[in-house]
Amino acid sequence: MIGRAAELEKLVRVLEAADAGTAGVALVGGDAGIGKTRLTGELAAYAREHGFQVLVGQCAELGDSLPYLPLADALRGAEEVVRDALAERPVLGQLVTGGEGSPSAGLTQQRLFGSLLGLLAEVQPVLFVIEDLHWADRSTRDLLVFLSRMVQTERVCVVGTYRTDDLHRRHPLRSVLAELKRLPTVTGVELGPLPSGDISDYVATLGDLGGQALTEIVTRADGNPFYAEELYAALAEGESLPDGLASLLMSRVELLSEPGQRVIRVAAVAGRRVEDRTLRELSDLPLGDFEEAVREIVSRGLFRVDGIGYTFRHALLQEAVYTDLLPGERTRLHAAVAKQLTSPAELAHHYLAGHDLVGALAASAQAGRQAEKVGAPAEAHSHYDQVLSLWDQVAGAEELVGESRTEIGLRSAVAAADSGDNHRAVAQLRALPQTSRVSERLAYYLVELDSQSAAIEAGDAAAAAAETPTELARALATSTRTYYASSRHSEVGSIARRALDVARSAGALDAEVGALLSLSILAEHAGDVDAAASLLEQATEHTSGDLAMDLRARFNRARLAYEHGRLELAADLTEEGIALAERIGLKWSTYGTDLRFLRFLLHYVTGEWDAAEQVAQAFGARVGTVPEAVLSSFALFIEVARGLPAVESRLDWLRPFWSSELVSYMSRGMAAEDALMKGEPALALAHLEAVLADLDRTDPGNLRICAMALSALTDLGRTDGADDLVARTRYAAVTGPDGRRRTLGLEGRAWALRAEAEWHRNSGRFDVPLWESVVAAFDYGFVYETARARLRLAEAQLATGDRDAAQKTWSQARKSAADLRAAPLLRLLEEFGRRARFAAVRSPDGGALTARELEVLRLVADGLTNREIAERLFIAQKTVSVHVSNILGKLQATTRTQAAGTARTRGLLA
CATH class of the missing domain: 1.10.8 (Helicase, Ruva Protein; domain 3)
Known part of the structure; x- marks a missing residue:
């Protein structure tokens, strides 16, 4: 390894960071022949020596014909431990076996990505190398982006190589590289020319x-x-x-014998790798002549032996030979190669290059279906569009393809939508004859694009054109979505009930679940929680085949149980939903993520904070998109409540995403919470006012934000704006979207009461019964908020002269805060206890430890010196010395270490 020590060291650092639990991605760029593969080969050898599973895959110069080719290659060549893990993930297994298997059950790309992430986590540490990204298909580029964003704490290192000299201004990889290089997980390595x-x-x-x-x-x-x-x-x-590399390469090829040149030209057309049998048949040479020709090519270093076949020594050599072919020669060779292949995508490529339109039509249709199965919607769309472009040029196209032009057009539109291009999908669907299936999909995508009136029209057309009960059921189920957010929402109930009846008679499970979900939402909004729960239970009795809808049903059932205080049931349902999401590879889908957040929230609410903190660790701080920022914001609940040092760095990463309403609500709300706990009400109020400026007045999030804003106003000694805040709270508590009446869940009712009580506190009224109502409202199981409400109740009780009740309430709150290790709240409680001169806390052996002594004891246990403790608590060093002496005496300890050990044993550090 000459001249690349610095670059190799840079890659090794990324690899070692991954081994230590900080996943990373490295992108290695450079001109063709500059040594990218040599460098990654050295890294792979180093990784194997250090216990990594090494996966290596290479992209091919076939455009989007072969989706996920480098991933499939890497998995096929993986070691036994990876293959064993692969056996438990059928979506990945289908990719490796060439896409054979049952039809897609939906969300295949998300399932594939999620399954791969699960596999990498299971067999970690892993080095995954993707060579020649400049040739990557769209789905492989999507996979690279997914891994770059989602691997954070896994012991995974991803390395991609690409040619810089091939990246013209419109090359699709350019925008991907620009996006990825902004991420903190991504390291760029540029290989320049070696010094002389x-x-x-x-x-x-x-x-x-x-x-x-x-x-x-x-x-x-x-x-x-x-x-x-x-x-x-x-x-x-x-x-x-000769001058130039291409001329030099061809001068060496021209030294070959005539049979040798024939073989190498055939190989250049066949592609990146060709089997011995295929090359022999394509060369049409006697066996002895063929073997002698191959031996000559290998001996000159132009071919490398690769298993049961051959690869060119370098892609540049293949390109030079291919470019040198005459047009007619190239066409004939492509046609000959196509006769030897079975892969539909490769067949389509070679048939097109060989001007065999009949073969290209049939192969493109088959390639599109295969791309659908393996979760490559962009490639499926490309293949189906190729079919449509060839349709009028081939007689008997429908018989060759096995489907009508309308059906292929529908497949192409669905694939376009699945790859994120709803506008393209809508345009294609509008150009097709409006069958029920076409109109139903058109309505679905128009809702996604917020074209409400056009969506309603398409949904009605789908129902009118339905020829079977199943088509009618699906059309009606989609119509409930189109009507729901429109002025005709009052019609949703009748349409959903009709959809349910038709779906059940037709056995259309997906439409049945869709109708049940719509009816459950209506029942919930009407305040009939039991009816909503019953409908959701029916929706989760079976799997419908629509995986996204199945997860949505399970999430909504768990959410309803949570919001109405059925916390044990909610926990069980959440675990079931998460298990399903992981089993089908949709852990990172929208509802897979929502289920994991709900599990986190249940741990947080019920006081299982160690478990909550463990779940939150998966919500990475290093974010690059709005969905990642939303997920990362969740972790702030536990980090702020425990006063963890990660808060500041996480907020720094989230700050650029505050233009998103949801990210702002979550993270700025928690930033305000953090500021309030630190005694910075002005900063807290600034955050909260920014959130309220973007929040619709009917949003139930107003309840929590307004309650916090009222608290901040009071801490600032201000009353201006308090009446507006409580009025906004009252409006959001009873008013839903479109003016419909809202029914609040338990937490929502508790926050509404909290806002009322904070409003009274702001005006100087200490309403003990109201604060008792707040405590009771949160005491459905929300341990932390109950403790915080008890602090306010204790303040009110003390202010109204009921000292004994105040101390009892304070003690309950203090115990909860100590059990949770909610350091900021515990600090506030101890400060209040000192001001109120409440009795000292008792240690288990009867020795009295004051609140201040407990503070000092915790810092002693953390190893701080007296000077450091004095700086931390803003007291004199001599005072610290007195406290330490008292602590040693009360705990009957002779050293600071012994005192810390005794404190841990007796639970005094909680």
Whole structure:
């Protein structure tokens, strides 16, 4: 390894960081022949020596014909431990076996990505190398982006290589690279030309050369190792050196015998790798002549033996030979190669290049279906569009394809939508005859694009055109979505009930679940929680085949149980939903993520904070998109409540995403909570006012935000704006979207009461019964908010003269805060206890420890010196010394270490 020590060291650092639990991605760019593959090969060897599973896959110069080719190659060549893990993930297994298997059950790409993430986490540490990203298909580029964003704490390192000289201005990889290089997890490594000294050293390792020849090679190689190798080989064979690398490569090919040149030309058309049998049949040479030709090519270093076949020594050599072919020769060879292949995507490529339109039509349709199965919607759309472009040029197209043009057009539109292009899907669907299926999909995508009136029209057309009960059921189920957010929402109930009846009679489970979900939402909004729960239970009795809808049903059932205080049931349902999401590879889908957040929230609410903190660790702080920022915001609940140091860095990452209403609500709301706990009400109020400015007045989030804003106003000694805040709370508590009456869940009712009580506190009224109502409202199981409400209740009780009740309430709150290790709340409680001169806390052996002594004891246990403790608590060092002496005496300890050990044993540090 000459001249690349710095670049290799950079890659090794990324690899070692991954091994330590900080996943990373490295993107290695450079001109063709500059040494990218050599560098990643060295890294792979280092990784294997250090216990990594190494997966290596290579993209091919076939455009979007072969989706996920490098991933499939990497998994096929993986070691046994990876193959064993692969057996438990059918979506990945289907990819490896070439896409054979049952039809897609929906969300295949998300399932594939989620399954891969699960596999990498199971067999970690892993180095995954993707070579030649400049040739990557759309789905592989999507996979690279997914891994770059989602691997955070896994012991996974992803390395991609690409040619910088191939990235023209409109190359699709350019925007991907620009996006990824902004991420903190991504390291860029650019390989420039080697200095002349390094090139000279490298050429010297190839063999003996005279000084003049060595100088000529170094001068002409221009720092490119591959070019230097070719120059050396040409000189070693006594050739003159033509200008340019392509001419040099072809000069070496032209030295081959006629059979050798025939074989290498066939191989250039066949692609990146060709089996011995296929190459022999395509070359149409006698066996002896063929073997002699291949031996000649291998001996000259133009081919490498690769298992049961051959690969070109370098892609540049293949490109040079292919470019040198005559047009007619190229066409005939493509046609010949197509006869030897079975892969639909490769067949389509070669048929098109060979001008066989009949073969290209049939192969493209088959390639599209296969791309659908393996979760590559962009490639499926491309193949189906190819079918449509060839349709009128081929007689009997429908018989060849096995489907009508309308059906292929529908497949193409659905694939476009699945790859994120709803506008393209709508345009294609509008150009098709409006069958029920076409109109139903059109209505669905128009809702996604907020084209409400057009969506209603399409949904009605789908129902009117339905020819079977199943088509009618699906059309009606989709119509409930189109009507729900419109002025005709009052019609949703009748349409959903009709959809349910038709779906059940037709056995259309997906439409049945869709109708049940719509009816459950209506029942919930009407305040009939039991009816909503019953409908959701029916919706989760079976799997419908629509995986997204199945997860949505399970999430809504768990959410309803949570919001109405059925916390144990909610926990069980959430675990079931998460297990399903992980089993089908949709852990990172929308509802898979929502279910994991709900599990986190249940741990948080019920006081299982160690479990909550563990779940939150998966919500990475290093974010690059709005969905990632939303997920990361969840972790702030536990981090702020425990006063963890991660709060500031997480907020720094989230700040650029505050233009998103949801991210702002979540993270700025928690930033305000953090500021309030730190005694910075002005900062808290600034955050809260920013959130309220973007929040619709009917949003139930107003309840929590307004309650916090009222608290901040009171801490600032201000009353201006308090009446507006409580009025906003009252409005949001009873008013839903479109003016419909809202029914609040338990937490919503508790926050509404909290806002009322904070409003009274702001005006100087200490309403003990109202604060008792707040405590009771949160005491359905929300341990932390109950403790915080008890602090306010204790303040009110003390202010109204009921000292004994105040101390009892304070003690309850303090115990909860200590059990949760809610340090900021515990600090506030201890400050209040000191001001109120409440009795000292008792240690288990009867020795009295004051609240201040407990604070000092915790810092002693953390290893701080007296000076450091004094700085932390803003007290004199001499005072700390007195506290430490008292602590040692009360705990009957002779050293600080012994006191800390005793405190841990007796639970005094909680």
